[in-house]
Amino acid sequence: MLSKPDSRGRFGTFGGRYVPETLIPALEELENEFERSWADPDFHDEFNGLLKNYVGRPTPLTEARRLSDATGYHVVIKREDLNHTGAHKINNALGQCLLARRMGKTRIIAETGAGQHGVATATVCALFGLKCEVYMGEEDCARQQLNVFRMKLLGATVHPVSSGTRTLKDALNEAMRDWVTNVEDTHYIIGTAAGPHPYPYMVREFQKVIGEECRSQYLDQYGRLPDLGIACVGGGSNAIGFFAGFLSDESVELLGVEAGGLGLTSGQHAAPLTAGSPGVLHGSYSYLMQDEDGQILGTHSVSAGLDYPGVGAEHSFLKDLGRVRYSAITDEEALSAFRKVAELEGLIPAFESAHAFAPLFQPDFQPAGTRIVVNMSGRGDKDMESAVKLLQL
Amino acid sequence: MISLEDRFSQLSALGEKALIPFVTAGDPPLDQLPSILSALCEGGADAIEIGLPFSDPIADGPAIQASSQRALDRGVTPRDVLATISSWSNPGIPLILMGYYNPVLKMTHERFAKSAREAEVSGVIISDLTPEESDAWIQAALAEGLEPIFLTAPTSTDARLDAVVARGKGFIYAISRTGVTGHGSEVPPESRDLVQRIKSRTQLPVCVGFGISQPDHVRMVCQLADGAVVGSVLVNLLAEKWDSGGGRDEVISLIRGLKDATRA
Numbered sequence: 001m002l003s004k005p006d007s008r009g010r011f012g013t014f015g016g017r018y019v020p021e022t023l024i025p026a027l028e029e030l031e032n033e034f035e036r037s038w039a040d041p042d043f044h045d046e047f048n049g050l051l052k053n054y055v056g057r058p059t060p061l062t063e064a065r066r067l068s069d070a071t072g073y074h075v076v077i078k079r080e081d082l083n084h085t086g087a088h089k090i091n092n093a094l095g096q097c098l099l100a101r102r103m104g105k106t107r108i109i110a111e112t113g114a115g116q117h118g119v120a121t122a123t124v125c126a127l128f129g130l131k132c133e134v135y136m137g138e139e140d141c142a143r144q145q146l147n148v149f150r151m152k153l154l155g156a157t158v159h160p161v162s163s164g165t166r167t168l169k170d171a172l173n174e175a176m177r178d179w180v181t182n183v184e185d186t187h188y189i190i191g192t193a194a195g196p197h198p199y200p201y202m203v204r205e206f207q208k209v210i211g212e213e214c215r216s217q218y219l220d221q222y223g224r225l226p227d228l229g230i231a232c233v234g235g236g237s238n239a240i241g242f243f244a245g246f247l248s249d250e251s252v253e254l255l256g257v258e259a260g261g262l263g264l265t266s267g268q269h270a271a272p273l274t275a276g277s278p279g280v281l282h283g284s285y286s287y288l289m290q291d292e293d294g295q296i297l298g299t300h301s302v303s304a305g306l307d308y309p310g311v312g313a314e315h316s317f318l319k320d321l322g323r324v325r326y327s328a329i330t331d332e333e334a335l336s337a338f339r340k341v342a343e344l345e346g347l348i349p350a351f352e353s354a355h356a357f358a359p360l361f362q363p364d365f366q367p368a369g370t371r372i373v374v375n376m377s378g379r380g381d382k383d384m385e386s387a388v389k390l391l392q393l
Numbered sequence: 394m395i396s397l398e399d400r401f402s403q404l405s406a407l408g409e410k411a412l413i414p415f416v417t418a419g420d421p422p423l424d425q426l427p428s429i430l431s432a433l434c435e436g437g438a439d440a441i442e443i444g445l446p447f448s449d450p451i452a453d454g455p456a457i458q459a460s461s462q463r464a465l466d467r468g469v470t471p472r473d474v475l476a477t478i479s480s481w482s483n484p485g486i487p488l489i490l491m492g493y494y495n496p497v498l499k500m501t502h503e504r505f506a507k508s509a510r511e512a513e514v515s516g517v518i519i520s521d522l523t524p525e526e527s528d529a530w531i532q533a534a535l536a537e538g539l540e541p542i543f544l545t546a547p548t549s550t551d552a553r554l555d556a557v558v559a560r561g562k563g564f565i566y567a568i569s570r571t572g573v574t575g576h577g578s579e580v581p582p583e584s585r586d587l588v589q590r591i592k593s594r595t596q597l598p599v600c601v602g603f604g605i606s607q608p609d610h611v612r613m614v615c616q617l618a619d620g621a622v623v624g625s626v627l628v629n630l631l632a633e634k635w636d637s638g639g640g641r642d643e644v645i646s647l648i649r650g651l652k653d654a655t656r657a
Contacts, residue, residue, distance in 0.1 A: 016526055018526060021549060022548050184548075290499065293472070295448040296448040
């Protein structure tokens with residue numbers, strides 16, 4: 001059984017609700033609306049209908065023959081890249097937009113790192129005719145420019161954020177400030193499994209379709225369960241949705257891959273679970289990257305979507321529980337995997353998802369023949385401009 | 394050390410309301426903090442909020458964000474701030490630390506509370522800590538004789554106001570509007586309703602902050618509330634004019650003008 005957070009929004013000791021008082025009533029309203037809707041068959045009918053006929057679910061499970069030959073494992077890939085808008089992010093954006101409509105909110109805000117969540121939110125807002133404003137760090141606007149254009153075309157306003165490190169963390173700060181100011185008519189669609197309760201729980205529920213589909217597809221195709229599931233972890237929404245399908249299957253090992261940037265010893269990374277410590281950021285108690293005085297550290301990753309100093313509370317819980325193992329992959333390893341997956345399988349993963357493939361190429365990663373599922377959370381079209389520079393294509 | 398509650402009683406006897414200016418520790422540089430505090434006292438401040446800079450201040454608008462960042466860029470740490478406050482010869486004004494939770498948690502509740510008491514701090518406000526999450530902090534603060542102060546907002550339900558007044562000490566902080574810190578052209582009408590809702594359930598003093606920058610704002614706030622908190626306008630003035638004591642007269646004059654507005 002999947003664990004539900006306690007009445008204070010905690011998975012074990014992690015989670016909670018650490019936000020300015022102004023937002024508490026909105027979080028209570030959201031929690032109540034989510035609980036009500038999630039117990040309502042009509043909500044599920046509408047949500048599942050849109051996932052099928054608008055998003056294009058179920059996404060396929062693809063056997064990766066050449067990748068298997070090259071690595072000596074039996075590798076299959078969960079194809080979240082084939083969702084409309086190109087990543088898993090739309091599962092959650094769609095669910096939260098339906099909730100926003102039920103709560104009578106007319107304005108939607110979102111933060112985005114790689115731009116995939118921003119695009120998914122802008123898309124769903126266009127579908128429902130809601131006003132959409134997206135906060136995105138200036139540095140991310142530059143490295144994911146294609147997604148900025150997509151959001152604009154979809155009718156969203158993109159606010160470049162120039163404060164702090166000008167990446168995802170600061171986009172989240174700015175979105176929180178907007179929400180504090182406009183909370184009466186605005187719903188904030190957090191794109192990751194982090195943030196104050198009920199976000200980590202709610203986002204997992206909207207994303208668990210990934211893991212549930214995958215488990216059932218795997219059983220259908222192979223008559224058994226995989227040995228290992230791998231997903232990349234920034235804030236952790238694709239990973240928690242994917243893991244959710246297998247957490248009760250003790251025989252299935254789970255691995256979350258964080259952004260190791262220039263290496264864990266360099267300090268230039270975004271790996272709070274692997275190299276951080278617990279604290280409070282963006283409304284919840286979870287692992288994060290902080291200095292000895294509790295200031296949040298700047299992060300580095302080639303992947304804008306993983307370039308974040310915090311992580312969802314349930315991941316922290318699963319790490320301490322020992323149910324999921326977390327490790328980190330460097331920029332260089334991720335880029336190498338990005339290229340190999342393209343050459344071997346004709347699939348171009350997002351830089352984020354390339355992190356989930358990278359362990360396959362590490363020496364002695366697993367015994368030969370291990371049956372592995374990799375969650376390909378998104379496609380890499382958005383990263384082509386960066387890839388041209390970094391890989392000298 | 395004088396408690397906030399005693400200070401409010403004294404003011405009440407004089408028929409005055411409180412003026413509480415906010416200054417970011419470390420902006421201007423931390424070695425200037427003692428002389429800034431003295432200038433604020435000379436101007437007539439009744440208590441002073443000292444902001445502990447944090448890297449991700451989600452409740453703050455542009456002025457205090459930028460000020461916090463400048464302080465962090467100068468390498469200011471909570472320990473340095475507390476040591477600096479300790480070194481100031483306090484003429485008997487209550488000091489309030491205002492910050493975010495993670496630095497407190499990192500130092501541990503107990504060590505933070507003990508250091509604050511040693512620095513003769515009276516009250517502590519943690520912007521992202523609500524009563525529900527604050528059991529351990531309240532226990533540590535009360536053990537050291539500190540007054541934990543909680544924020545309320547126009548969006549706070551009556552049930553939440555009950556929770557805040559049951560746990561808060563010193564005074565209840567009423568946020569004037571839904572929003573972050575920073576300038577406003579007028580005091581929003583919803584703040585009156587909030588102050589009345591708080592007053593109907595507690596004897597504790599109520600102070601209004603966020604967007605209070607002019608004597609007229611202070612006058613309006615003090616019709617109903619027991620004091621006004623003024624932040625961004627002072628933070629900006631200090632950043633622009635304070636230069637090792639230069640700009641002192643302007644700071645005193647700003648505070649004096651605001652303080653005069655607290656006298657009926």
